[in-house]
Amino acid sequence: MYNFLTGPMVWITFLVVVVGLTYHVVTYIRGLDWRLDRVGYRPNMQHGLKGAARSIFFWILPWGSHGWRAKPLFTLLFFSFHIGLLFTPIFLEAHNIMLKDSWGIRLPGISAGLADFLSWVVVIGGIFLILRRIAYPEVRILTSAYDYMLIVIAVSPFLTGLIARYNVGNYDFWLLIHIITGHVWLLSLVFTKLNHVVLFFLSRAQLGMDYGIKRGGMKGTQMTW
Amino acid sequence: MPEGILCNKQPIVTDEQLKLTLGDKSGKQYYAEMEQLEVDTDKLWSTIQNTMKSRLKTWLNICAKCGLCADSCFLYECNDRDPRQVPSAKIHATLGEIVKRKGKVDNAFMRKCMDIAWSWCTCCNRCGQFCPHGIDMGVMFSYTRGLLFSQGFVPWELKIGSGMHRVYKAQMDVTTEDWVDTCEWMADENSEEWPGLEIPVDKEDADIMYTLNAREAKHYPEDIAEAAILFHVAGENWTVPSEGWEQTSLTIFAGDWEGCKQQVLHVYDAIERLRPKRVVGTECGHAHRATVIEGPYWAGREDGQPPRPYIHYVEWLAEMLRTGRIKIDPAKRIKEPVTLQDSCNYVRNQGLKNITREIMSYLVEPGYFVEMAPNKEYNYCCGGGGGFNGIGKYRPQRNIALLKKREQILATGCKLVVAPCHNCWDAIRDLEEEYPIGIRWSFLKPLVIKMMIVPDHLKPQDEEGEEE
Ligand code: SF4
Ligand code: SF4
Ligand code: SF4
Numbered sequence: 001m002y003n004f005l006t007g008p009m010v011w012i013t014f015l016v017v018v019v020g021l022t023y024h025v026v027t028y029i030r031g032l033d034w035r036l037d038r039v040g041y042r043p044n045m046q047h048g049l050k051g052a053a054r055s056i057f058f059w060i061l062p063w064g065s066h067g068w069r070a071k072p073l074f075t076l077l078f079f080s081f082h083i084g085l086l087f088t089p090i091f092l093e094a095h096n097i098m099l100k101d102s103w104g105i106r107l108p109g110i111s112a113g114l115a116d117f118l119s120w121v122v123v124i125g126g127i128f129l130i131l132r133r134i135a136y137p138e139v140r141i142l143t144s145a146y147d148y149m150l151i152v153i154a155v156s157p158f159l160t161g162l163i164a165r166y167n168v169g170n171y172d173f174w175l176l177i178h179i180i181t182g183h184v185w186l187l188s189l190v191f192t193k194l195n196h197v198v199l200f201f202l203s204r205a206q207l208g209m210d211y212g213i214k215r216g217g218m219k220g221t222q223m224t225w
Numbered sequence: 226m227p228e229g230i231l232c233n234k235q236p237i238v239t240d241e242q243l244k245l246t247l248g249d250k251s252g253k254q255y256y257a258e259m260e261q262l263e264v265d266t267d268k269l270w271s272t273i274q275n276t277m278k279s280r281l282k283t284w285l286n287i288c289a290k291c292g293l294c295a296d297s298c299f300l301y302e303c304n305d306r307d308p309r310q311v312p313s314a315k316i317h318a319t320l321g322e323i324v325k326r327k328g329k330v331d332n333a334f335m336r337k338c339m340d341i342a343w344s345w346c347t348c349c350n351r352c353g354q355f356c357p358h359g360i361d362m363g364v365m366f367s368y369t370r371g372l373l374f375s376q377g378f379v380p381w382e383l384k385i386g387s388g389m390h391r392v393y394k395a396q397m398d399v400t401t402e403d404w405v406d407t408c409e410w411m412a413d414e415n416s417e418e419w420p421g422l423e424i425p426v427d428k429e430d431a432d433i434m435y436t437l438n439a440r441e442a443k444h445y446p447e448d449i450a451e452a453a454i455l456f457h458v459a460g461e462n463w464t465v466p467s468e469g470w471e472q473t474s475l476t477i478f479a480g481d482w483e484g485c486k487q488q489v490l491h492v493y494d495a496i497e498r499l500r501p502k503r504v505v506g507t508e509c510g511h512a513h514r515a516t517v518i519e520g521p522y523w524a525g526r527e528d529g530q531p532p533r534p535y536i537h538y539v540e541w542l543a544e545m546l547r548t549g550r551i552k553i554d555p556a557k558r559i560k561e562p563v564t565l566q567d568s569c570n571y572v573r574n575q576g577l578k579n580i581t582r583e584i585m586s587y588l589v590e591p592g593y594f595v596e597m598a599p600n601k602e603y604n605y606c607c608g609g610g611g612g613f614n615g616i617g618k619y620r621p622q623r624n625i626a627l628l629k630k631r632e633q634i635l636a637t638g639c640k641l642v643v644a645p646c647h648n649c650w651d652a653i654r655d656l657e658e659e660y661p662i663g664i665r666w667s668f669l670k671p672l673v674i675k676m677m678i679v680p681d682h683l684k685p686q687d688e689e690g691e692e693e
Binding site for chain 2: 027028029030031032033034035036037038039040042043044055059066067068070071074078136137138139140141142143144147193195196199200202203204206207208213214215216217219220221223
């Protein structure tokens, strides 16, 4: 079981993720339609790309956009959560060793302390996201079981990773659960709303092009929406 | 009853049908028929499959349900922060449901969608600036309105409005004859005070072709005279077309996309026929959006540009003031606190935020211009946008929507509001009527006319050729 999950299954999962996300990107771009969207993408590509770059840049910069500044605390929560979520699994030493063993490459690793810290940030961030959904009527009305499930999926590998690492209970058991939840996590990037891992960039780029081309960009007004 | 006599899936295309629908006092029969209207669920679903591609589909799917868009919507705030008014909640309760049920929705649901699409959202596009995913509910609701229109679920006034455009090529029953007469009448009426004043119709190869809002032709002809006076003083070589002069588009509010295309093509035909160097539109936000920002796409112009450069009135005016072709008498500058309404349709939707401020710098004595908060592209809708102003059925909701603008204006402490948008002007007028706060409001044209220096040779001369 363990060997399968850390051997062939890794290949399968990576393959599904790469193919699946590529599929999302390709269908998104192909589905853009200057008539339906009412944005002249092609003839105004320069303005469009500039708008797209601006839009992405200001939104991946903490407090970079007006929208992020309007909600400073949420922004802090949001960015720590996402940094932990993406940064930790990629640079974790243990993952890197496995990577080296199977593919012969390795990325720079981070210290165990930092990895722990970031994992805790994800777990606590997830808890806050859940509490926020319960506490605020304007978020509660939007929330369904699916949204809670996504948070659980996103957080589980981190929580199980911490449990395994601190040797709470049976190490092998928790390691196995950690690996399974990790696979679920990765596959969810393709099959659930977590596909926003790529669609965020595409959606932002699209709106950025819209602004860059017709909503002010070509009039020389830069709007940092 | 699948389709009613007044309320049905066909747009109004004949004068007869138009008069019939208009005759139905405040849409009583129309709305009664609507309760029986059948939903063509197959057509609804196939339309969605053909038109809901990347952008809209992804937006519906990836919405993180984070609620960050809540506070951005003035309707949410005015309605005591009713969670149902959160932009994301509104769209998922309407379009989201239709998609989820693959178009299989019933009459009652469609009527609910109509209420939400036209009285819970003005398509002001403000929320789109606050969503991390860049989801723009204004765009989504505009799309939803299109679906509803095609199924006959559209407020009575907008069914008529769309019909007006299809029958009269204008949002009101102003015929070509009425229009040309109005131009002659206004030129005559003002010729004593403004010798040589002309409203040239169908002049070819002029520097400027002027287009406007049918409301001006029908109810505020003095606005046409004011435009003429300012062109006259600036020494413009200008013209208006006899056909294709109507720049507004109630069809855009109605979601009648075919009608939008027809209307904008009238204007573009006039441009091609008269070959002006450029076109100037009146002080109207949605007219600019319909004809200049979205119009090229309806007309099938891939570059997104009208056939000739087409500017908003504020751009023309700023240019005149900047180049000194119109000069303001310093003694007459505004010396009281004055604020400015940023129209969503050409500020948020085309970035003309600095131009209007440049105009204010000429018109207002330094120190008297007060900004609203928030302002520029973050300004709130006047409360009457997207057709809201004109729909009797939703008057109570519209009146609540005015409260945000009221609050904003009160906070500036100004008694004078400059509103270079027809719709905003109407909303601010209604605001003073509904909740008197002792304000005045104005377009730019009458202000500038009062304040400008008139060159001697344009002033009326007495018999001896002396100045009066
Ligand atoms: S801010 Fe955007 S992602 Fe969040 S709930 Fe609103 S529309 Fe959805
Ligand atoms: S477009 Fe404007 S009115 Fe509509 S939901 Fe967004 S902020 Fe509210
Ligand atoms: S009427 Fe003016 S403020 Fe209101 S939506 Fe239209 S442009 Fe915006």
